[in-house]
Amino acid sequence: MTRPDDHSRPLAGAPERPSGGIAARALAARGGPAAMREANYLANLNPEQRAAVETTEGPVLVLAGAGTGKTRVLTTRIAHILASRLAYPSQILAVTFTNKAAREMKTRIGLFVGAEVEGMPWLGTFHSIGVKMLRRHAELVGLKTNFTILDTDDQIRLMKQLIQAENLDDKRWPARTFANMVDGWKNKGLKPEEIPEGDARAFANGKGRQLYAAYQERLKSLNAADFGDLLMHPIAIFRAHPDVLADYHRRFRYILVDEYQDTNVAQYLWLRLLAQRSRRTGDDTDEPINVCCVGDDDQSIYGWRGAEVDNILRFEKDFPGAAVIRLERNYRSTAHILGAASHLIAHNEDRLGKTLFTDAGIEPDHEKVEVNAAWDSEEEARAIGEEIEQLQRRGHKLNDMAILVRASFQMREFEDRFVTMGLNYRVIGGPRFYERLEIRDALAYFRCTVQPADDLAFERIVNTPKRGLGDTTVRLLHDHARAKGIPLMAAAAEIAATEELKSKPRRALDDLTKNFARWASLLANTKHTDLAEMILEESGYTEMWQNDRSAEAPGRLDNLKELIRSMEPYDSLPGFLEHVALVMDAEQNADLDAVSIMTLHSAKGLEFETVFLPGWEEGLFPHQRSLDEGGRSGLEEERRLAYVGITRAKQRAKLWFVSNRRIHGLWQSTIPSRFLDELPEDHVEVKEANSSYGGYGRGGMGGYGASRWDADAFSTTSYQTPGWKRAQAARAAETRPDTAWGSRSGHKERAISYGDQGVSGSDVRRSNRETDLAAKADRYARMSEERAQGGSGTAMPSNGFAGRLERSGRGVYEPASGGGRGSNRPPSRGLGLNAAARDGGPREIEGTLVAKSVATEESRFKVGDRVFHLKFGNGSVAAVEGNKLTIDFDRAGQKRVLEGFLQDA
DNA sequence: GAGGTGTTCCTTTTT
DNA sequence: GGAACACCTC
Numbered sequence: 001m002t003r004p005d006d007h008s009r010p011l012a013g014a015p016e017r018p019s020g021g022i023a024a025r026a027l028a029a030r031g032g033p034a035a036m037r038e039a040n041y042l043a044n045l046n047p048e049q050r051a052a053v054e055t056t057e058g059p060v061l062v063l064a065g066a067g068t069g070k071t072r073v074l075t076t077r078i079a080h081i082l083a084s085r086l087a088y089p090s091q092i093l094a095v096t097f098t099n100k101a102a103r104e105m106k107t108r109i110g111l112f113v114g115a116e117v118e119g120m121p122w123l124g125t126f127h128s129i130g131v132k133m134l135r136r137h138a139e140l141v142g143l144k145t146n147f148t149i150l151d152t153d154d155q156i157r158l159m160k161q162l163i164q165a166e167n168l169d170d171k172r173w174p175a176r177t178f179a180n181m182v183d184g185w186k187n188k189g190l191k192p193e194e195i196p197e198g199d200a201r202a203f204a205n206g207k208g209r210q211l212y213a214a215y216q217e218r219l220k221s222l223n224a225a226d227f228g229d230l231l232m233h234p235i236a237i238f239r240a241h242p243d244v245l246a247d248y249h250r251r252f253r254y255i256l257v258d259e260y261q262d263t264n265v266a267q268y269l270w271l272r273l274l275a276q277r278s279r280r281t282g283d284d285t286d287e288p289i290n291v292c293c294v295g296d297d298d299q300s301i302y303g304w305r306g307a308e309v310d311n312i313l314r315f316e317k318d319f320p321g322a323a324v325i326r327l328e329r330n331y332r333s334t335a336h337i338l339g340a341a342s343h344l345i346a347h348n349e350d351r352l353g354k355t356l357f358t359d360a361g362i363e364p365d366h367e368k369v370e371v372n373a374a375w376d377s378e379e380e381a382r383a384i385g386e387e388i389e390q391l392q393r394r395g396h397k398l399n400d401m402a403i404l405v406r407a408s409f410q411m412r413e414f415e416d417r418f419v420t421m422g423l424n425y426r427v428i429g430g431p432r433f434y435e436r437l438e439i440r441d442a443l444a445y446f447r448c449t450v451q452p453a454d455d456l457a458f459e460r461i462v463n464t465p466k467r468g469l470g471d472t473t474v475r476l477l478h479d480h481a482r483a484k485g486i487p488l489m490a491a492a493a494e495i496a497a498t499e500e501l502k503s504k505p506r507r508a509l510d511d512l513t514k515n516f517a518r519w520a521s522l523l524a525n526t527k528h529t530d531l532a533e534m535i536l537e538e539s540g541y542t543e544m545w546q547n548d549r550s551a552e553a554p555g556r557l558d559n560l561k562e563l564i565r566s567m568e569p570y571d572s573l574p575g576f577l578e579h580v581a582l583v584m585d586a587e588q589n590a591d592l593d594a595v596s597i598m599t600l601h602s603a604k605g606l607e608f609e610t611v612f613l614p615g616w617e618e619g620l621f622p623h624q625r626s627l628d629e630g631g632r633s634g635l636e637e638e639r640r641l642a643y644v645g646i647t648r649a650k651q652r653a654k655l656w657f658v659s660n661r662r663i664h665g666l667w668q669s670t671i672p673s674r675f676l677d678e679l680p681e682d683h684v685e686v687k688e689a690n691s692s693y694g695g696y697g698r699g700g701m702g703g704y705g706a707s708r709w710d711a712d713a714f715s716t717t718s719y720q721t722p723g724w725k726r727a728q729a730a731r732a733a734e735t736r737p738d739t740a741w742g743s744r745s746g747h748k749e750r751a752i753s754y755g756d757q758g759v760s761g762s763d764v765r766r767s768n769r770e771t772d773l774a775a776k777a778d779r780y781a782r783m784s785e786e787r788a789q790g791g792s793g794t795a796m797p798s799n800g801f802a803g804r805l806e807r808s809g810r811g812v813y814e815p816a817s818g819g820g821r822g823s824n825r826p827p828s829r830g831l832g833l834n835a836a837a838r839d840g841g842p843r844e845i846e847g848t849l850v851a852k853s854v855a856t857e858e859s860r861f862k863v864g865d866r867v868f869h870l871k872f873g874n875g876s877v878a879a880v881e882g883n884k885l886t887i888d889f890d891r892a893g894q895k896r897v898l899e900g901f902l903q904d905a
Numbered sequence: 906g907a908g909g910t911g912t913t914c915c916t917t918t919t920t
Numbered sequence: 921g922g923a924a925c926a927c928c929t930c
Contacts, residue, residue: 098919127920151920171926227920262919305918407916429918463906470906582920601917623916641917664915665921911927 041076041083041112045069052292052325053077056086056254059275059319060292061312065356066341066647067332067607070294074258075105077292078120079112087253089119093274095126096258099583101605102128105258122252126267128582130230133237137244141233142220148447149581150219150226153440154456155179158222162214166207173204182212186228187306189235189266192216222455231266238273248274253290260295260315264306272318291319297352298345301601301641303633304626313352330356332607337653339683340369341646347678348636356647368685369646369653371676376660376667377410377615381417384612384656388423388595391610398424400609402596404645406621410614411597424594429602434580438545438556439563443580445535449519450574453487462492465544467508473501489513515539528573529564536560600645611649614656616642616673620663642675867904 042050052062052073064070078094081087096102102124109120122129131149138145150158159182160175181203185195192213200209219225225233238245255275257263263271275291293315300309316322330338338356345351374380388401403414411427418425433439441464447457462477463469481491495501496510519535526534536542542560545553570576596608615621622638630637646653657672861867865877867887879886 125920130920149920230920301917302919304916409915466906468906472906599917620916625916637917662921907930909927909929911925913925914923915921 041079045072045076046329048325048327048329049073049076051323052294052327053080055323055325056081056084057290059290059315059322061260061315061319061322061324062292062294062327063312063324063352063354064294064296064327065330065354066296066299066644067330068327068356069331070258070296070327071101071104071108073327074256074294075108075112078105078109078254078256081254082109082113090121091251091253092120092122092256093129093252093254094120094123094256094258095129095271097125097262099125099128101125101258125582126270127227127230130234130270131578131582133234133248134225134230137234137237137241140237140241140244143225143233144223146223146451148222148224148451148454148457149230149578150224150456151435151581152179152227153435154224155182155226157459158218158456159211159215162211162218163204166204166211166214168204168207178203178208178211181208182215183228184306185212186226186232187264187266189232189269191232191236223453224456228266231270235266235270235273238270245273255291257291257293258295260293261297261300261309261312262295262302262307263311265308266306268308268311276318296354297350298348298354298640299604299644301604301637301644303630303637309350313350326354328354328356330358332650333358333647334366334651335360335362336366336368336683337646337649337651340653340679341643343680343683344646344675344678345639345643348639350633350636367652368683369679370655371616371679371684371686372654372656373672373687374656374658376658377413377662378417380614380656380658381413384414384614384654385417385421385423387612387654389421396609398593398595401612402598402603402606402608402610402648403612403614404598404600404603404648406600406615406623406641408599410620414597414614418595424592425597426592426594428596428598433559433562434583436556436559438559441541442532442536442560442563443577445539445541446532446573446577448489448516449523449531449535450577452489452516452520455481455488458488458492461539461541462488462512465540467512468504469508469512473505473509476500489516493517512539523573528570528576529567531573532564532567600641603648604644607648607650609650610652610654611645612654612656613645614658615661616655616657616676617661617670618673619670620661621673621675639675639678642673865904 042053045053046069049069049072052060053076056077062070062073064073074094078092081092082089094105096105106120106123109123121132124132134141134143134147135145138147156175156179159178160170163170163173163175163178181199185199192209195209195212200206200212202208204211219229238248252274255271257271271291293312295312297309297312300307300312303309316324333341335358338358342356372383374383384403388398391401392398405411405414415425415427417423434443441461444454444457444460447454448461451457459474462474477488477491477495480495481488484491484494486494492509493513496506496513500506501509515538519531519538522531522534542557545556545560548556567573567576570579618624621642622635626634626638628634646655655676657670657676659669660667661670662668861877861880863877863880866874867877868874874890875887877886878888
């Protein structure tokens with residue numbers, strides 16, 4: 001591993017800027033050398049970090065690799081600015097993406113400078129700072145200062161109304177899809193009149209633009225803003241009102257941005273407006289722009305929601321003369337883990353290039369990155385569960401272990417397993433507290449109390465609990481409200497005072513509106529928690545759940561109590577609601593020792609002693625959809641995700657892949673991820689999948705291969721082990737495309753080709769186990785033979801990338817029976833056909849094509865033949881209909897399967 | 906208006 | 921397989 005010594009080299013050809021020079025001068029001018037000497041917080045920094053902290057003047061880009069002390073640099077930098085009296089706390093704008101990051105920064109700066117953090121009003125997330133600015137200038141975009149912030153759910157309901165108002169089929173044009181589109185536009189900073197023509201046409205027969213504009217109008221009339229607006233509006237304000245912008249220019253002396261690689265266009269525009277100026281202060285000198293962005297292009301994993309890596313790649317152009325500082329000295333992981341991660345990420349082309357290194361050498365007790373194989377996802381969960389217990393027995397804390405999955409459906413298997421085992425776990429980033437139904441209902445009540453004009457909140461709870469105020473009544477309210485230009489609540493009150501409704505709904509409306517009026521009158525002089533409780537009681541909401549017999553009702557009641565409790569720290573109901581709108585997460589209890597389960601995405605920024613990375617299979621990871629929709633850049637983002645995953649580990653990274661996984665309810669055979677191929681041999685140990693042979697399934701814990709985790713088993717296996725060979729063999733089988741996820745075929749083909757392989761009885765997997773295991777060895781042997789004939793399946797790091805990409809471009813899977821065209825068909829043709837069907841063609845065509853190819857063939861099996869099936873083992877043919885066969889399996893019972901999955905026994 | 910049944914979808918997710 | 925949603929019936 002090389003150790004770059006020029007830690008502040010520019011990105012590309014830009015003149016080197018003397019790092020520290022200006023800073024030193026500034027320091028001398030303002031704080032004097034004494035400030036430097038006293039600054040013992042600098043002593044703990046390495047030279048690169050120190051440069052990042054001390055280069056206070058002018059634009060700075062800090063490329064901070066995983067585990068190189070990014071947060072430390074950011075916080076120390078702020079502390080340094082404060083301690084050196086370069087700026088007051090209120091003159092520093094520091095933005096993060098998540099509340100968690102903001103909180104952490106606040107805490108850590110507090111450790112340096114004490115109470116001064118309280119005075120850092122401009123440290124927060126993009127959105128919270130956006131709200132703050134917007135509340136100050138709301139009238140400039142036609143809002144009132146007390147505008148409400150809509151969450152996604154409100155947003156979708158609103159859009160649905162608009163779509164229906166246009167007489168569009170809201171099934172054909174779902175509000176959710178439209179919400180995503182609008183989100184995407186806002187991420188790009190585009191107003192309705194600015195969206196590309198193509199986008200505008202794409203939705204609702206060309207009504208996209210019109211709907212977007214109508215939506216914005218609706219928001220304005222509701223005095224509401226969605227998340228995107230929290231940045232869009234400030235941008236519009238800055239552009240239209242230079243005086244406002246100039247005011248912020250005067251205010252902020254330093255701007256710091258965390259996770260710069262994740263910024264989207266809107267955030268970028270917002271930042272640039274704030275940061276790009278010749279600062280004209282009273283003394284009329286142009287000072288340089290002191291913007292400091294910290295990020296890691298290798299950890300950019302949010303492209304799919306609008307993040308533009310390009311922002312970080314382009315930093316020097318945007319801010320000429322920028323100092324670029326690379327942090328490459330890693331303090332987190334062992335050399336094996338770093339070696340594996342670095343080698344993997346080196347397969348990406350679009351990167352600024354960093355090489356992580358560690359000062360710690362390779363110690364004998366450092367474990368290599370492990371690659372493990374399992375038969376199916378159940379075994380994977382079981383084996384990982386047992387390994388966790390082993391580690392626990394050796395004294396490791398569960399809190400130090402994490403399972404990082406690509407997709408959340410993978411979590412379930414682990415949860416099931418851990419529940420059975422009695423192993424503590426916590427799921428991070430599951431359904432968020434404030435997104436729960438009962439919480440949202442309760443919040444809607446509070447919103448209506450605080451803000452009677454909040455129509456969306458009103459609609460949400462007008463008939464919850466049931467009050468006999470159904471569609472008819474609500475429509476009447478709408479009409480009345482619209483006709484008179486008043487909010488729903490007011491309309492309700494008016495209508496309740498007339499004879500327009502029958503007595504029952506009229507009475508209900510009257511009660512409801514009077515209740516809200518009464519609660520509102522209590523706002524000023526009642527403790528907010530008491531009031532909240534009162535509202536839930538008196539509205540009948542609590543009672544509704546008390547009377548609910550369903551299993552989740554008690555939990556919901558608990559959540560409501562928790563909600564009231566979480567309001568304690570706030571001083572008013574409105575204050576609490578503002579917080580909730582921006583902070584959707586709730587703290588988890590950290591006292592419990594538990595394994596963390598989370599997605600790779602939510603693992604960014606975290607670290608664990610031991611990290612389990614299951615599901616490294618083609619199609620799942622890299623995810624098929626990323627490949628289909630993102631092409632090469634999609635693949636690269638997946639690879640960055642893999643990089644993020646591995647670099648979460650301090651001591652141990654354990655990768656897993658399985659041969660069979662159930663996807664959308666169907667069992668599918670899978671092949672190891674190409675990313676496994678891209679790992680360097682030196683730092684990786686391929687574990688033997690001895691569960692295939694051990695007494696697995698004979699019940700009892702450790703039933704399969706207790707030796708597996710013995711010290712001996714950790715010894716010198718490598719790429720020559722049976723495990724690796726099997727992996728390669730399985731991969732080689734890809735040349736004859738017989739796996740669903742490995743192919744580029746769309747969903748439709750998969751569903752049809754594999755439809756009959758689904759397991760109908762839930763008992764099958766268990767009863768089938770022994771068969772599976774015997775079959776496994778068999779199957780691998782077959783694969784090896786095929787591999788011998790079919791050329792090398794090896795893809796070594798240097799060339800593996802290109803090879804794999806090409807190979808993934810295959811045609812529709814065709815069952816391998818009767819010498820079908822599947823394997824012989826030229827890839828290009830297959831791909832073209834697929835791509836056309838997938839991208840443009842009507843779905844019907846796609847279905848027909850495939851259905852035809854599957855259905856017209858005659859079976860080569862006849863009743864009575866003995867057959868072998870990968871999942872169900874051996875059996876005999878009971879009936880034949882075209883290529884669909886009914887098989888009496890020896891262990892799995894009778895199944896209907898596609899011929900393509902059968903072989904001669 | 907409520908409750909039961911059919912249909913469709915299925916990556917990642919913050920604010 | 922299963923959740924979420926839409927539609928349909930009583």
